[in-house]
Amino acid sequence: MTCREPEWSDDDRAWMLALAYYRDTRCPLCGGDIRDCTAPEDDVVVTVPPPRRCLATDELRLATDQHKDKPGAGALLWRTEVRRR
Structure with a gap:
């Protein structure tokens, strides 16, 4: 008889x-709790804070734009490095 440990x-x-x-409880649109974002309007207050700029994306777009017309540009692998001053 073989005794196996459960996978x-x-x-x-439980996890x-x-x-x-x-x-199952996430909203497919905003990613929040579905009970919160679909509650009646008088039950919740929803605000949209101003956007924040991703400096890494700014630099990445600038770098890729400078290489877009060069041969083989589609094969370049890009990444960003973020360092604190």
Whole structure:
């Protein structure tokens, strides 16, 4: 008789159930809790703060624009490095 260990422990199954519940309760549009973003208008106050600029994306777009017309530009792999001053 062969005795095998289960592939998933009780903790693993609990974590997966929790993840499934979390994903099921997210709004597909905003990513927030579906109960909050679909509540009647008089129950919640929704605000949109001003956008923030991603400096890494700014630099990445500038670098890729400078190389877009060069041969083989589509094969270049780009990344950003962020350092604090």
